[in-house]
Amino acid sequence: MLKNEYLLDLLKTVEKRNPGQPEFIQAVTEVFTSLEPVIEKRKDLVDAGVLDRLVEPERQIIFRIPWIDDNGKLQVNRGFRVQFNSAIGPYKGGFRFHPSVNISIMKFLGFEQIFKNSLTTLPMGGAKGGSDFDPKGKSDAEVMRFCQSFMSEMYRHIGADCDVPAGDIGVGAREIGFLFGQYKRLANEFTGTLTGKGLSFGGSLVRTQATGYGLCYFTQEMLKANGKSFDGTTVLVSGSGNVAIYAAEKATQLGAKVVAMSDSSGYIYDKNGIDLDYIKLLKEVERKRLKEYTVKHPDAEYHTEKGGIWTIPCDIALPCATQNELDEAGAKALVKNGCFAVCEGANMPSTPEAIEVLFENGILFAPAKASNAGGVATSGLEMSQNSERLSWSAKQVDDMLHNIMIGIFHACDDAAKEFGMEGNYMAGANIAGFLRVAEAMKAQGYV
């Protein structure tokens, strides 16, 4: 519970100024709660109005996206870019295409991105964007026309030294390709303005795997610091998209058995261990639903009850689908079945009530803004390669990613210890991410 008067007052202002934005308020509340001991110690940051400025995006763009579907009918979607903070570098953060996208979700993601990018130690500010467009069930031609219309407005707000978007839910290699093509045509320049590009036009090796692999590198370091490891463990991975697939792959390489994955319709439980090659074929190539898994593996179970995946006994849970997917009941089920670590691959996948249950029961908890920072870190490495017009080897990039994730874990661990909250990596992540941005904002004056 927040007690500091200044933070309580500021939170009230944020609530008043942003009505109907529950996800954004949730993200700000979590960060404020962690920052209490810092604010008590650092009156200079309060005097410089760092937090008052930090909770207000530097710029928000909302626009219309008209496009024509395959039946020749006009469709209209809404586009967003929230350029939240540029204190430590150009804006950086993904585009999300999902029907649930609204300004609250864009702002929570943009706000989280500020601290996440800071934790990577690379020079990247925080942003997020996207649209309520649903790529599911659309033809490639429809997705292309939508991406071109989206970029026809977006291109004037981004640039290699200004704002460098990437992918997120619903935005993978196909969408980034279409977006990049239209950007290049309109801006009349070939620069590294988007990351997650194809390897033939400036993409980085390991970017596809980076968020999932990075999550496991962070988890591995956290487990090591607590006398544990992945070896021989049973793991649940929610989601079956980009983050989930490569988290499952790396966890398996590190000696774990992944027994369950999910999508928004249901989850599969394969006690023999998930056949990941088949999942990749279904999701990455054929774009099919997860339910199809049982066609090849009739022994696996498919269930549709929401949150049911968390009732499967496991040692480690990796929520890698979406925000607020792990609730209090899910957290209690994990605890009851002996789970000892929850490590977030998705952004803000655990509700505040779930996190409380995990902390009360001494579960190791890796918070998203630290544990899923590998994606944006590798995007940062893609930017560096684009700037020097060179491509690094997979080993080079993977080694750098691994070292960055180890560094992030220790930054969180050290900050938590320094402010008297040993083992609370969530507080550690918020504090370490905040301090770097706060110093930069203070030094740059009232902007």
Ligand code: NDP
């Ligand atoms: P994808 O679109 O590749 O996959 C998303 C997965 O989550 C799909 O399996 C999807 O199922 C499921 N999902 C999406 N929405 C819901 C929902 N409302 N309820 C249940 N399941 C849902 O996205 P990513 O893997 O890229 O992203 C997953 C998470 O990781 C997001 O929170 C994202 O912000 C975060 N993240 C991603 C990064 C990246 O590099 N890609 C970097 C850092 C964080 P279905 O197919 O049925 O919709």
